[in-house]
Amino acid sequence: MKSLIIPALLLSLSAHAQQAADSKPATPAPAAAPAQPFERALKAESAVSKSATVMIKGKAVPYKVTAGTQPVWDKDGKVIASLFYTYYQRSDVADKARRPLVLSFNGGPGSASVWMHVAYTGPKMLNIDDEGYPVQPYGVRDNPHSILDVADILYVDPVNTGFSRILDSKADRATFFGVNADISYLAEWLNTFVSREGRWTSPKYLIGESYGTARVAGLSLELQNAHWMYLNGVILVSPTELGLKRDGIVGDALNLPYYAATAWYQKALPADLQARDLKDVLPEVEAFTVDELIPALAKGGFLDSAKKAGIAAKVARYSGIGEKAVLQHNLVIPTNFFWKELLRDQGYTVGRLDSRYKGIDKSDAGASPDYNAELTSWLHSFTPAINHYLRDVLQYKTDIKYNMFGSVHPWDNKNDTTGENLRKAMAMNPYMKVMVQSGYYDGATTYFDAKYTMWQLDPSGKMKDRLRFEGYRSGHMMYLRSEDLVRSTDDIRDFIKQTTPAANQPARY
Known part of the structure; x- marks a missing residue:
């Protein structure tokens, strides 16, 4: 009979406990914790x-x-x-x-x-x-x-x-x-x-x-x-x-074919170059860079003045930058200046990583763009x-x-x-x-x-x-x-x- 008494006692105690609980004010159940599918700490695995x-x-x-x-x-x-x-x-x-x-x-x-x-x-x-x-x-x-x-x-x-x-x-x-x-x-x-x-x-x-x-x-x-x-x-x-x-003159000269490609895309080259396909223009610029520009830069300030003028004219022709600016930069156009200068008259800059992209600066004056137009676009997408x-x-x-x-x-x-x-x-x-x-x-x-x-x-x-x-x-x-x-x-x-x-x-x- 002992096995029946214990369950009966438990039932009696449970009933008294329930009556006591019913006589007290109800306590609101705690709010369920919000689901946490995300974690701030990275898991190693x-x-x-x-x-x-x-x-x-x-x-x-x-x-x-x-x-x-x-x-x-x-x-x-x-x-x-x-x-x-x-x-x-x-x-x-x-x-x-x-x-x-x-x-x-x-x-x-x-x-x-x-x-x-x-x-x-x-x-x-x-x-x-x-x-x-x-x-x-x-x-x-x-x-x-x-x-x-x-x-x-x-x-x-x-x-x-x-x-x-x-x-x-x-x-x-x-x-x-x-x-x-x-x-x-x-x-x-x-x-x-x-x-x-x-x-x-x-x-x-x-x-x-x-x-x-x-x-x-x-x-x-x-x-x-x-x-x-x-x-x-x-x-x-x-x-x-x-x-x-490729420090010094070699590194400086290697930019010119890129300048020519960008100027061609932005329609800033002379009409005869602009009328040709890009892949027809670039080998000519590459040959000039290796065969004429690098040797000219090697002579520095001792380059013959007539030769310097001739080189400047070709750099201007291939880059879309005016001869005066080329000479002011001693035949080496800084990249920041190029990105700012090429379309300055149109009120645009061109992108650094991709010069097809245009940017708008606060002022048309200056020696470099305010921001990288292409990177902003890429981060956007x-x-x-x-x-x-x-x-x-x-x-x-x-x-x-x-x-x-x-x-x-x-x-x-x-x-x-x-x-x-x-x-x-x-x-x-x-x-x-x-x-x-x-x-x-x-x-x-x-x-x-x-x-x-x-x-x-x-x-x-x-x-x-x-x-x-x-x-x-x-x-x-x-x-x-x-x-x-x-x-x-x-x-x-x-x-x-x-x-x-x-x-x-x-x-x-």
Whole structure:
């Protein structure tokens, strides 16, 4: 009977307790805590994935996209930072051993890998017009020219760009912020990613834009020497100097072909030049730059006055800047002055990174523009698009700000040997080839300077058949112009095809 007494006692006590509770005033229930789907702190390890399909070149390409974070460890195995990445894999490929993998970086330093991600090589692209200008509603649409049909793609945001952050407050910033530090920790991170994803057997490519070209040039040797990871190719989009010096008169002279391209686009050249196609004009300007302008500048103040006048006339003819201003600048037109002066009479400035863009200054007077017209336009379209895509489409939930540009200062620029590193990597790896892509209207990393960089990569000339240059009728991000997006992505497809060796083809000289 004991087993029945205890339940009866419990029921009696419960009834008395309920009567007591009923005699007291009701206490309002505490409000439910609001849902917290977002977090301000970055997780060292995270991932969200989804599947989708995109039409590329008229064919359906199914893929899996993963957005997530992977740690950066110090030498003792402690997590000190985490990098955000977006990884696209074509999902109908059974054997990844022959499937190329493209590792993509942008520049700055301090810039996220947003630009090529949602405007160039990825399966989604900005909602912009055919010339690259913002339109509303903001957002993304399918990219029918993505290279995902021929290669999987990994976009990496270095520390303090995108969602990537330092997690250990005691970590030394010098671990991340410098030419060689950047290369070192990113190579280690890539080694881990390739290992985790089982991509060691895949043909691998690095693509970098702007400062990202220094990054990937350095990574080509670091991956090879420190991680024994050999590449098939490196693509340099709007390359920097890569530590290959051209100080003084050479650097000054190399701007002129870019000036000519911009003046042609803005219809500021003499009528006879303006009537010719751009690609017919530029070789003439390039030849003058190398054969006449550089030797003239080498003589400095001792250049014969008649010769100086003749050179000034040609510089003015090719640049769209008046002879008087050319002579006042001793034959060397500063870039800031050019951007301000070219369309001064029309009340406009021209953009630095893409001189197709026009700006309006407070005053027409002055020696440089008030702002970069092109960068303002790009941030206008890219920022809402990437935030919408990552947060709303891919459902990567965080309250962390997506840094289009993050703080990476002080940046250590010492000992930049990235161009020489690329040369060494090529020499040591017979498979490796390099393609340079430049926009004619880019005034920050000019197309002729990029050609000079390519020429100087291999002074011996023994590897020049493994170096390729492609120019486009747009600016720093040539792919924003729809016609150039088609051509530049096709150039990458062709480059991958040409650098993927046949089965059992040996890497040998």
